[in-house]
Each structure stands twice: as C-alpha cells, then as structure tokens.
Amino acid sequence: MIALARTSQPILAAVAGLALSGCAAIETGASSDSTVTTASVVTHYADIAHSEYQDALITARKLDQATDALIANPSQKTLNAARQAWLAARVPYQQTEVFRFGNTVVDNWEGQVNAWPLDEGLIDYVAQDDYQHELGNSGATANIIANTRVNVGGTMLDVSRLTPALLANLNEIGGSEANVATGYHAIEFLLWGQDLNGFAAGNGDRPATDYQPGEQCTHDNCDRRAAYLDAVTDLLVSDLAWMVNQWAPGQADNYRAELMAMPPSRGVQKILFGMGSLSLGEMAGDRMKVALEANSPEDEQDCFSDNTHNGHYYDGRGIVNIYTGTYVRIDGTRISGPSVGDLLAQTDPALADQLRKDLRQTMATLTRMKHLAESGNPPMTFDMMIAPGNELGARVIGDVINALVAQTKSIEKASAVLKTAKATHQPTSEVAQSLQ
Amino acid sequence: MIRINRPCQSLWLWGASLLLVWAGFVSAEPAPRQQWHQSIESGYRTLADSAAALSQSAERYCDSPETTGLDSVRDHWRSAFLAWQAIRFVDFGPIERDSRAWQIQFWPDPRNLVAHKALAWLKGTNTITRNTVAGDGVAVQGLPVLEYLLFDDSLQQSSRALPAKRACALLTATSGYLAGTTAEVLSDWQTLAPTYLEGAHFTTDTFNAARALLDTLKDKRLEAPMGVRSGQHPNPYLADAWRSGQSIAAMGSSVSGLQQYFLPGLSALMKNAGETALLNDLKQQFTVTMAAFKPLPDSLKIALSNEDTAQLLQSLLVQVSELRSQLAGPVAERLGIVRGFNSSDGD
Numbered sequence: 001m002i003a004l005a006r007t008s009q010p011i012l013a014a015v016a017g018l019a020l021s022g023c024a025a026i027e028t029g030a031s032s033d034s035t036v037t038t039a040s041v042v043t044h045y046a047d048i049a050h051s052e053y054q055d056a057l058i059t060a061r062k063l064d065q066a067t068d069a070l071i072a073n074p075s076q077k078t079l080n081a082a083r084q085a086w087l088a089a090r091v092p093y094q095q096t097e098v099f100r101f102g103n104t105v106v107d108n109w110e111g112q113v114n115a116w117p118l119d120e121g122l123i124d125y126v127a128q129d130d131y132q133h134e135l136g137n138s139g140a141t142a143n144i145i146a147n148t149r150v151n152v153g154g155t156m157l158d159v160s161r162l163t164p165a166l167l168a169n170l171n172e173i174g175g176s177e178a179n180v181a182t183g184y185h186a187i188e189f190l191l192w193g194q195d196l197n198g199f200a201a202g203n204g205d206r207p208a209t210d211y212q213p214g215e216q217c218t219h220d221n222c223d224r225r226a227a228y229l230d231a232v233t234d235l236l237v238s239d240l241a242w243m244v245n246q247w248a249p250g251q252a253d254n255y256r257a258e259l260m261a262m263p264p265s266r267g268v269q270k271i272l273f274g275m276g277s278l279s280l281g282e283m284a285g286d287r288m289k290v291a292l293e294a295n296s297p298e299d300e301q302d303c304f305s306d307n308t309h310n311g312h313y314y315d316g317r318g319i320v321n322i323y324t325g326t327y328v329r330i331d332g333t334r335i336s337g338p339s340v341g342d343l344l345a346q347t348d349p350a351l352a353d354q355l356r357k358d359l360r361q362t363m364a365t366l367t368r369m370k371h372l373a374e375s376g377n378p379p380m381t382f383d384m385m386i387a388p389g390n391e392l393g394a395r396v397i398g399d400v401i402n403a404l405v406a407q408t409k410s411i412e413k414a415s416a417v418l419k420t421a422k423a424t425h426q427p428t429s430e431v432a433q434s435l436q
Numbered sequence: 437m438i439r440i441n442r443p444c445q446s447l448w449l450w451g452a453s454l455l456l457v458w459a460g461f462v463s464a465e466p467a468p469r470q471q472w473h474q475s476i477e478s479g480y481r482t483l484a485d486s487a488a489a490l491s492q493s494a495e496r497y498c499d500s501p502e503t504t505g506l507d508s509v510r511d512h513w514r515s516a517f518l519a520w521q522a523i524r525f526v527d528f529g530p531i532e533r534d535s536r537a538w539q540i541q542f543w544p545d546p547r548n549l550v551a552h553k554a555l556a557w558l559k560g561t562n563t564i565t566r567n568t569v570a571g572d573g574v575a576v577q578g579l580p581v582l583e584y585l586l587f588d589d590s591l592q593q594s595s596r597a598l599p600a601k602r603a604c605a606l607l608t609a610t611s612g613y614l615a616g617t618t619a620e621v622l623s624d625w626q627t628l629a630p631t632y633l634e635g636a637h638f639t640t641d642t643f644n645a646a647r648a649l650l651d652t653l654k655d656k657r658l659e660a661p662m663g664v665r666s667g668q669h670p671n672p673y674l675a676d677a678w679r680s681g682q683s684i685a686a687m688g689s690s691v692s693g694l695q696q697y698f699l700p701g702l703s704a705l706m707k708n709a710g711e712t713a714l715l716n717d718l719k720q721q722f723t724v725t726m727a728a729f730k731p732l733p734d735s736l737k738i739a740l741s742n743e744d745t746a747q748l749l750q751s752l753l754v755q756v757s758e759l760r761s762q763l764a765g766p767v768a769e770r771l772g773i774v775r776g777f778n779s780s781d782g783d
Contacts, residue, residue, distance in 0.1 A: 117547075132547045135673035153669050175668030178546065276777040293535045294542060295573035296549050388572050412776050 026324060026356045026363070036342040041325070042267030044337035046256050048327045049099050050247035052318070055092035055330045057240040063089045063187070064233040071226040074211035083191050087307055090184065092330055094314030098322055101277035102270035105246055105255040111183075112171050113239050116301055118180035120189045122173075123228070125219050127196055132298050134178040144170065144181070145224045152179070162227040164235035182235055185302075190229045192304035198297060199387035201378065203306035268418055271340050275319050276411040279362075283315055284404040292397045297383045308382035309373035312400065316366045319407075320359050344414050347421045351413055358407035365399040372396055468708065472642050472701030473625075473632050479523035479697040480622040484615070486516040490582075491615040494607045501599035509607075510586050514682065516614070517579050521686045522693025525649035528641045529632070530624030538574040539617050543676045544656065550580045551588065557606055558596045564605035566613045577617070580676075581610050587679040639705070643773045646698045649690060650760035657687055658753050661736055672737035681735030688729040691756070695722050702767075711770050718762050725755040 066085035070078040093114070100106045119133040119140035120126055126141075133140035142150040148160040153174040159166065170181040180186055193206030209218040211226050219225075246255040259267060287308075291299035302308045321327045325339025345352035372392075373381045385393025466474065490512040497504040520540055531537050542550060553575045562568060569576055584591065585607050591597050598604060632638050659665065661675040661683070675683035699722065706715040732739055732748050739745040768775070 132549070132552055134546045135548050136671040172667070175663055175665070176671070280777045289535070293538055293573060294549055294575045296575065298547050298549065408777050416774065 026320060026360045027326070036338040036346060038264035038268050038343065040338040041340055041343050042259065042264050042271070044325050044339065045267065045271055045322055046247055046249070046259060047337065048321060048325070048335065049096065050244065050249070050256070051327055051329055051335055052092055052096045052099075052321070053240060053244045053247055056089070056096055057237065057244050059085070059089035059092055059330065060233075060237050060240050064237050067187075067191075067229050067233045070208070071211060071230055074208045074222075076208050079191065079206075079208040079211075083305070086184070086187060086191055086305070087310070090302075090307060090310060091314055093184065094311050095318035095321060095327070097282075097315050098274045098278050098318040100274070101282070102274040103255070103259075105258075106243070109239065109243060111177070112168060113183045113236065114185070115171070115177065115180040115183055116185045117178065117298065117303075118185055118189070119176075119178040120180075120186075120194065120304075122170075122179050122181060123186060123189060124225065126194055130196070131194075134176060137174065137176045137178050139174045139176060139179040145221050145228055162224060162231050164231045164238065167228070167231050167235055182232055184236070185304075186232050187229070187236065188302060188304045188307075190225070190232070195297070195303055195306065195383070197383075199295075199384055199390075201381070201384060203381075204304040265419070268340060268343065269415060271322060272411055272415040272418070275323065276408050276415070278315060278319060279404045279411065280408040283312060284401045284408075287312065288397055288401050291382070291386045292394060292401075295386055295388045297386065300383045300386070303383065306373075306381040306383060309370045312382075313366045313370045316362055320363060323355070323359060340414075340418075343418060348414075348417045351410065351417060355407065355410040355414055358403070358410045362400070362403040362407050365396070365403045369396050369400055466704065467633075468701045468705035469633050469638055469642075471704050472638075472698070473629055475697040475700055476523065476526055477622070477625055479519075479526075479693065480618070480625050483516070483519040483523055484618040484622045486512070486519040487611070487615045487618040490516045491608070491611040494611040498599060498604035498608055501604075506586065506598060510680075513579070513582055513586055514680070514685075517583070517677065517680070517682060518685065518689040520579060521689035523697060524690060525645050525694060525698065526642075527645045527648060528638075529628055530621050533624070535574055536617055536621055539577045540614065541579050541676070542574045542577070543580065544674070545575070545580065546674065549575045551584055551591075554581050554584050554606065555591075555596075558600075558602050564602060564609050566609050566616070569606070569609045569613060576606075577610060578614055582607065582614070583677065583679050585610075587681075589679075640773055640776075642698070642701065643768065643771070644776060646694055646702075647760070647764050647768065647775070649694065650756065650763060653687055653690060654753070654756050654760050657683070658749075658756060662740065662749060662753065664753070670740045672735075672740055675736045678735075678737060681733075681737065683734075683736035684729065684732050684739060685734035687756075688726070691722070691725055691729070691759070695726070705771060706767070709771060711767075714766055714770060718759075718767060721755070721759045721762055725752075725759045728752040728755040 063082070063085040066078070066082040070082045072078075096106075097114075100110050119137055121131055121133060121141040121143060122139045124143060124145045131141075138154075139150075139152040142152055144150055144159050144162070148158070150157050150159055155174075157170070157173070159170070167181050171179070171183075173179045173181070189204075191206065192204030193210075195202070195204045197203070207218050209216055209222075211222055211229070212218070213222055213226075217223075245251070248254060249256060251257060259270075287299075287301050290296065297303060300306075300308050301311050323339060323341045324336075325341065326334065326336040328334050341352060341356065344355065369382075369385075372385070373379055380390075380393060382397075384390065385397055387393065490509070493504075493509045493512040497506065497509045524537065524541070527537065553572060557564060557569075557572070557576065575581065585598055585603055596603055598607060657675055660668075661670065661672050663670040672678050672683065677683050677686050699719070702718075703715055706712070706718075728748075728751055732745060732752065736749075739749050764775075
C-alpha cells in the first residue's frame with residue numbers, strides 16, 4: 001500500500017524549500033487509476049503513524065546518545081549538541097500529535113511523553129522570586145534532584161535512586177497534571193533551564209557546569225541531575241519504542257490490529273476527529289489563544305527552549321500529512337498512499353478543494369510564524385510575539401488561529417459528508433482531473 | 437418523530453409543516469430561536485446592568501471609602517459574577533469577538549496569572565486607566581481581577597490593599613472596562629437578531645453551547661477540583677471563584693441560567709418535534725439538579741473540608757452528570773443535533 005519514492009533531497013532542504021515558497025504542497029498521494037476505499041485509507045493512516053513514530057524513536061535515540069555524551073563530558077559543546085538533538089527529535093514527534101486525538105492508546109500514553117505545562121520546581125532548582133506554579137500543587141517545589149526523599153501531598157517518597165521506572169511513577173504525582181517528571185518537556189528543562197527573559201529575547205540559559213562532577217558543579221547535586229537526565233532520556237526511548245510497536249503491521253495483539261478490526265468508516269471518523277481536535281481546541285485554543293489573549297509567557301509550550309513556533313509548525317504539518325496521505329521521513333524517503341483527502345474528493349470534490357485550500361492557508365500562516373521566529377530581523381520568537389502591544393506578533397498568531405478555525409469548520413463538514421456517504425464513488429481519475 | 441419513508445413523502449412533509457405553522461399561530465408561542473434570542477437578551481441585560489452597578493459602586497467607594505465600605509462593592513461584585521455565570525453558556529455570536537468571554541472572566545487560571553498581573557500593576561508606576569489595563573491582556577480585564585482586589589487574603593493584609601490609591605485606580609478602571617464590555621455584548625446581541633433568527637445553524641450552536649457548559653461544569657468545575665479521578669486529590673484552587681468562596685454558587689447560577697435562558701427555547705423546539713415526554717424528563721432533571729445545590733455552602737473549599745458536605749457534592753455530581761447525559765444523549769439524538777469541535781476541547 002505504501003508507495004515509496006526515494007528522494008535525494010535531505011529533510012532540511014525540503015523544509016527550507018517550504019519556508020521559502022511560503023506555502024506547503026497539499027497534494028494527495030493516491031495513484032490516479034484506482035478508487036480509494038475507506039479500508040485502504042485507514043490502513044495507510046496506520047502506515048504513516050508507524051513511520052512517524054519510527055522517526056520519533058530514531059531521533060530520540062540520537063538525543064539519548066547526545067545527553068549521554070553531555071553527562072560523560074560536560075561542556076558547552078556537548079550541551080549544544082544535546083540541545084540540537086532535542087530540537088531535531090521534536091520534528092517527527094510533533095507530526096505524530098494528530099494521532100493523539102481519536103486514538104486513546106496514544107492519548108493515555110502521551111502524558112508520560114509530552115505533558116505540558118509543567119511545574120518544573122518538582123524536578124530541579126527554580127528562580128525564587130518569580131516562579132509561577134499551579135495553585136494547590138504540593139509537588140511544585142519538591143525538587144527531586146536536590147532531595148533523596150520528597151513529600152508530595154503528605155506522602156513521603158524515596159527518590160534516592162533515579163531510574164526510568166521511578167520517574168514514570170513520579171509523573172503526575174499527587175494527581176496533579178502539572179507534576180511532569182518525564183518526557184520531552186522535562187528533558188527540555190534539564191537542557192535549557194528556566195527562561196527568565198519574560199517577553200524579551202532569549203531562552204533558558206542553563207550552564208553546562210550544572211552537569212560537572214566535583215567542585216566545579218554549579219547549582220549543586222550535579223551527579224543527581226546527570227542521573228535524572230540519563231533516566232528520563234532512557235524512558236523516552238523505551239516509551240517511543242512501545243508506541244512504534246503499537247502501529248507495526250503483522251501483529252495480532254497491538255493497537256493497529258484493533259484499529260483494523262473496526263469498521264473502516266469508524267477509522268475515517270477517528271482520522272477527522274484527530275485533525276479537528278488538534279486544530280481547534282489544542283492548537284488554536286490551548287496553545288495559542290490563551291498565551292496571546294492573556295499575554296502570558298507561562299502559557300508558551302516550549303518555554304525553556306523557545307522552540308514553540310516549530311511545535312506549532314510541525315503539528316500543522318502532521319495534520320496535512322494524514323489528510324494527503326504523504327509523509328517525508330527524516331532520511332528524505334517520501335511515503336504516499338490513499339488518504340482521507342482522496343476519499344473526500346470522491347464524495348464531495350468542492351469540499352475537498354476547500355479543505356485543501358484551508359490547509360494550505362494554515363501552513364502559510366505557520367510558515368510566516370516560523371520564519372519570523374528563526375530569521376526575522378531581529379528574530380521574534382513566540383514569547384516575544386505575545387508581548388503586550390506587539391501588533392505584528394499578535395497579527396501573526398491571530399492569522400494562524402483564524403486559519404485553524406477555518407480549517408476545523410471544513411473538517412467538521414467533511415466528517416458529516418463522509419459519515420453519510422455510501423459506497424458510490426466516482427473513479428479517482430475523474431477526481432484527480434477535477435482538482436487540477 | 438414521524439417516520440417518513442413512502443412515495444407521498446413530499447405531501448407528508450408539506451402537510452406536516454403546514455400543521456406546525458398552524459400550531460404556532462394557535463398557541464402564539466414564539467419559534468424556538470425567537471424565544472432563545474429574547475431569553476439570551478434578557479440574560480445579557482441583567483449582566484450589563486449589574487456590571488454598571490458594580491462600576492458605580494466602585495467609584496462611590498473609592499471617592500469615600502470610610503463612609504461607603506467595601507461590603508457594598510463586594511455585594512455588587514457577587515451580583516455581577518452570578519449574572520455572568522447564568523449567561524456564560526452562550527459561546528458564539530458577539531461574546532466570541534475579541535475574546536470577550538475571557539475579558540469578562542479569564543478562567544481556568546491554574547497558575548494564578550490574574551494575581552501575578554494585578555500585583556505587577558499595584559507595584560508598578562504606569563498610569564492605570566481603562567485603556568492601559570485593556571492593553572495588558574484578558575487576565576486584568578474582568579471579574580477575576582476585581583475578585584482579587586476585593587477578596588484576596590494575602591493582598592488584604594498588605595499596604596497595597598483597597599482603598600490604596602493604585603488599588604482603587606485598578607478597581608475603577610477594570611470595573612468600568614467590564615461595564616463597557618458587557619454593554620457592548622448586549623447591544624451587539626440585539627443587532628444580531630435578524631441573522632440569528634434566519635440562521636438555522638444557530639439552533640445547533642445554541643444547543644451545543646448548553647451542552648458544552650454542562651461538559652465544562654462536570655469535568656472542569658466539579659470533577660477536577662473534587663479530585664475524583666484515580667490518584668487525584670481535591671484541589672479547590674482548580675475551581676473558579678475560590679477567593680470569594682463562590683465556586684458552588686457560581687455553578688448553581690450556571691445551571692439555573694440554563695433553566696432560565698436556554699430551556700424555554702429548547703421547550704419550543706422539543707414541543708415542535710413532538711417530544712413532550714422527553715421534555716418533561718429533562719425539566720424534572722433540571723429541578724432535581726437545582727435541588728442538589730440547595731444544601732451545599734457557596735464555597736467549594738468549605739464543602740470539600742467536611743465529610744457530610746463532600747458527600748453532598750458527590751450527589752450533586754451525579755445529578756449534573758445525569759442532566760448532561762440527558763441533553764447530550766436522547767435530547768440531542770431526537771432533535772438530530774450533531775456535535776461539533778469545541779474550542780475548549782484542548783487540555
């Protein structure tokens with residue numbers, strides 16, 4: 001089912017191309033000589049999930065190696081390399097976020113991998129005077145790295161040995177979702193530290209000496225901080241390996257088998273539900289509108305590294321991937337196959353065209369955000385865009401929100417159309433022609 | 437519902453619609469959306485009036501704090517806050533413009549951004565006016581920041597508390613801004629009338645607004661602070677209005693607001709669809725749910741601290757869940773109302 005097309009272009013060049021052109025290609029991946037069925041669409045959806053999680057795992061292993069190198073030999077160079085590895089790992093992972101909604105296997109697992117926002121004082125030292133944490137969260141200042149025993153909500157816990165299993169148990173301790181002990185954002189905090197620049201330029205500035213054994217150790221407990229970083233990156237790798245396995249073909253007892261056993265029309269509804277939920281409630285609402293309307297840097301997603309623009313960009317890209325049935329892997333391999341976009345084009349070509357335009361518009365606005373954050377003159381990161389009185393920043397974010405709202409409306413319509421559609425499709429070749 | 441599946445379908449439909457028109461004339465009952473528009477308008481009017489009264493009382497207090505006293509401002513705040521709770525289910529139309537719902541009440545606010553921003557204004561030197569406050573985001577524009585000024589324990593013990601000059605400036609600026617916002621919402625709602633009456637999708641929007649309110653009420657305003665999910669602990673700070681001890685009163689006002697401003701229009705819709713029995717069940721469930729509020733204190737923190745009232749909270753949760761299930765289940769199903777994506781779905 002997967003059509004593989006090896007391209008010589010590395011992923012970075014492909015991304016740069018997108019940024020330059022200002023809009024992403026929104027082309028569906030089905031061949032033009034066959035009719036797309038709901039079953040083939042759901043199968044290919046699972047194929048994309050499998051490839052994307054594989055890429056997330058590959059890049060997480062590289063991150064694990066880079067943090068091991070930092071721990072073995074702490075220096076600005078090894079710290080920078082670890083930070084770069086974290087940024088690279090976010091590229092495929094963010095594209096998988098669209099699978100979270102609609103697939104409970106992902107949603108139930110995600111809290112240990114990508115939970116946010118976090119009360120980082122649970123993990124390590126924080127600034128004393130300006131640390132905003134969840135009200136009533138007794139774990140918000142527990143500082144696991146500085147203590148071998150911590151008290152959360154009246155329960156004394158032994159945290160002397162920092163293992164992946166212990167950290168997994170500590171995640172959301174005391175029942176608070178803000179007690180994030182594991183996952184990408186915990187690692188981000190351990191690599192960058194708190195961003196104390198508010199709306200001004202600059203991200204977290206943790207020194208490499210926070211991992212220096214002996215007397216040169218800064219902020220104390222360097223050995224425990226290193227042990228924490230080692231354990232939390234190992235856990236991320238094993239968690240992602242588990243999820244890759246859930247989407248692997250040819251297994252009788254994984255999630256993919258469960259999904260394939262469902263009526264395909266239910267699978268299609270899951271696909272559209274994932275696209276709509278990520279677009280509206282999660283991206284436009286939780287991750288952008290709150291931060292913008294309340295001018296609140298605490299509501300910025302990648303607040304330690306200031307990589308928030310890429311989080312949004314690749315979330316958007318992930319939605320496009322499953323709509324079009326195409327995914328460019330981190331090694332440049334292009335995967336394409338039957339998609340929900342093809343299915344919609346067979347049923348309601350005008351709506352398919354509209355949704356494709358909506359997705360293109362969203363990617364254009366996200367590309368603008370990414371461009372401004374990375375190569376603006378001077379660069380304007382997301383936490384600067386949300387500053388009171390920053391009209392340009394507010395407009396850039398507002399455009400993304402509006403585009404996401406518009407695309408959600410079309411997704412909603414698509415969901416209704418495909419729910420009632422019968423199996424009377426026109427041949428794809430006609431559809432392909434109508435989209436030229 | 438009439439099941440229509442025969443050759444003379446169009447005749448049937450034509451006859452049925454004639455019958456409905458005729459029934460409408462005879463009973464002189466307003467059409468569902470007409471009823472909803474009137475009800476919601478009256479809810480917005482109550483809100484705008486109470487916000488104006490709050491603003492005036494804040495001015496009076498800050499003119500002569502010794503003679504007026506803070507309790508009068510606090511009472512006006514409570515009235516405005518509960519008036520908002522009653523109509524806050526409406527999440528479409530003019531309330532959507534410029535995030536006005538957040539301007540009126542920024543929530544949830546787990547990290548206490550409201551206090552953080554307010555304190556920055558109290559400590560700062562920038563002139564406090566309606567405009568400067570408006571430029572600093574939704575967290576300092578509405579009822580929560582006023583609640584902070586009027587009720588926050590730690591603030592009350594500091595020299596920055598009311599009637600300190602900057603606290604008074606923030607109180608009058610924010611309450612004036614709130615009065616302006618709520619007056620605009622009312623007038624924009626009146627302007628929307630022809631569009632609302634003509635747009636069939638507003639029936640779905642209105643229904644889904646009520647459904648979304650009950651979702652939020654159950655999941656975020658009750659279950660989250662009660663800590664009902666496994667491994668969770670009670671945390672009253674996750675509810676709104678914990679400073680003023682009005683979390684439960686606010687939820688009660690939201691349910692009674694649905695009864696007052698949503699149910700009449702829904703009744704008309706359900707009667708038109710011939711769903712009288714189901715309507716009676718729903719009305720009964722509203723009554724039972726409101727009764728479950730009665731024995732509870734206004735404050736969720738107090739209710740959670742006592743075993744007996746904590747038990748009563750559980751009973752309330754059962755009734756709220758049942759109300760939500762009825763509306764989202766059989767009622768939505770019989771009326772053929774499809775659920776869409778909701779902007780508060782993110783977590």
